[in-house]
Amino acid sequence: MKSWYEYKTQNVKKGKIRMAACRKIIVQIFHMLKKREYHYYRDEANHTNKMIKYDRFLCKHGLNLHKVA
DSSP states (O other): OHHHHHHHTTTSOHHHHHHHHHHHHHHHHHHHHHHTOOOTTOOHHHHHHHHHHHHHHHHHTTOOOSOOO
């Protein structure tokens, strides 16, 4: 994303590029939600650890949505 931004700012105003970057990110999120899949750069181990911590937090506060491993 950074290299794309720097390349585009050579010919286009930075404000327009910021809006294009926002749109690009929103489109990626939309497609991930539509296809029900994770981002392809996701670190599997890191994601799993964060989900375990999140499940424990939910259980601690009385929201048992998932079974804690």
